[in-house]
Amino acid sequence: MDLLQDLAWRGIIYQQTDEEGLKDSLNKEPISLYCGVDPTADSMHIGHLLPFLTLRRFQQHGHRPIVLVGGATGLIGDPSGKSEERKLLTLETVQDNVAGIKKQLETIFEFEGENGAIMVNNYDWAGSMDIVTFLRDIGKHIGVNYMLAKDTIASRLETGISFTEFTYTILQAMDFLHLYEHHNCKLQIGGSDQWGNITSGLELIRKVQPEGAKAYGLTIPLVTKADGTKFGKTESGAVWLDPEKTTPYEFYQFWINTADADVVKYLKIFTFLSHEKIELLDKAVQEEPHLRKAQKVLAEELTRLIHGEDSLQQAIKISQALFSGDVRSLSAAEIEQGFKDVPAYTSQNEENLVDLLVAAKISPSKRQAREDIANGAVTVNGEKITDAAYALTGTDRIDGQFTIIRRGKKKYTLIKY
Structure with missing residues (x-):
């Protein structure tokens, strides 16, 4: 089973611009291909994973992945999937975000070897380009009617779209052209919402490069859950x-x-x-x-x-x-992870368990606290306590920092010191 057949079996392919042409190119020799992400935050989330994992599959089959972090496009904002203008980020914020995302991408790809991944930042070529060069060398080749036909643009015409976001697809097209010219990049992959941006790049390559230039686009379906709720x-x-x-x-x-x-x-x-x-x-x-x-x-x-x-x-x-229930086996660092979202209370040195249950709002009253303890409903660090006179000591503090109290089967409270 070849690479494209494997992707089809996995349900990863959504759209292709030239299925037979891409298949022939992949079978002839290794190619370079790219996928990009805009640094709109200082971290990616799991919604970003699939395109890059797909890029990694190509690397495993001998092709060279180019990982693009959009330091320039991140300053503009992709109108795809948005009903209104994005809030513009400062250059400093975008550069900080780029640094964070680069570290995460480095865990996914191999950067050494014959087909080691290349990481690029489109700010390196777009950031220094003057407006006249952009309009003459790039904008001249992209028709307004062509852009207006794009879903990402057309869907925003009624609610409004700035010239800034209107030009986003041209900037991304310029990325594909730059990588084609400097890295012999033949394929761009992305999520299904990137189809318009990808085909804009192919259009620009077709117009700028000599006749017969070959480049391709492939998109990946939106990840969904069977129950209809949003993935991730x-x-x-x-x-x-x-x-x-x-x-x-x-x-x-x-x-x-x-x-x-x-x-x-x-x-x-x-x-x-x-x-x-x-x-x-x-x-x-x-x-x-x-x-x-x-x-x-x-x-x-x-x-x-x-x-x-x-x-x-x-x-x-x-x-x-x-x-x-063996929480005593955990370190303080592990407790911080495992109990990150449970209710927490900072102890004011209440040593008596009944007083602590009330102060931490684990039990509504001292009477109820005594009943809970007598009924075996309270555990301290996983150990059931049935003595209402029980007083906590230093030995009840895990790493001297935390005590875990559970009331009933699931109600945990993190006591901090």
Whole structure:
């Protein structure tokens, strides 16, 4: 099975500009291809992953990936999928965002070897271009009628679009032309919302380059969930690749909580597992869904790829400790990850457990607190306490920083000191 057949089996291909032409080019010799991301934040989220993982698949088949971070286009703003103008970012903010995103992309690609990835920033060629050169050498080749026919432009005509965002597709077209000329880049890939921008690049190459110049575009379908809810969102917001925004434990938990109806599709598009391995996991979903083998593999593969083996093992350890109730086995750093979103209370040295339950609003009154303790509903660091006179000491503080109190089966509270 060749690369394009593999992508089709995984459900990754949405649109292609010239399927046969691309197939012939890939079979003749290795090509260079690119995918880009605008630094609108200092981190990517999992909604950005699929195009870059697809780019990585091409690298595994011997082709050279070019990873573009849009330091210039990030200053303009892509009108795709937006009903109103984006708020412009400062150059300093965009440059800081570029630095953060570059670090994340470095975990996905191999930068050494014969087909080592190349990372570029379009600010390097667009930032210094003067307006007259832009209009004469680039703008002259892109017709206004051609641009008005683009969905991303046409959808904004009623609500309004500035000339700044109107020119975004030209800037991205210029990226494709620059990479074609300087890196022999023959293919751009992106999400389905990038089809208009990709074809603008092909149009510019066709007009500027000698007749017969070959370049291609390929888009990837929007990732959806079987229940109709938006992929990549949780109650606390987006799932970021930055461990400071979404901890490795939270990242791991997002994938392990994937629904049975979605997990095989996600294994196909987000992991590099073989067809045979995925088919075995598909069988496990059908025959032993309660074991959640597929979800565990999915969570392990993605967490290892983005955060590394050590962070994966830490996430597994936290998950097992919370499932078993053995929270005392966790370090302070692991507790901060695992209990990031639970209610917290800073102790004012209440040593008596009853007083602490009331002060931390775990129990509504001292009477209820005593009843909860007597009924065995309260645990301290995973240990059930039934003595209402119990007083906390330094030994109840994990690493001297935290105590974990649970009331009932699921209500955790993090006590800080």
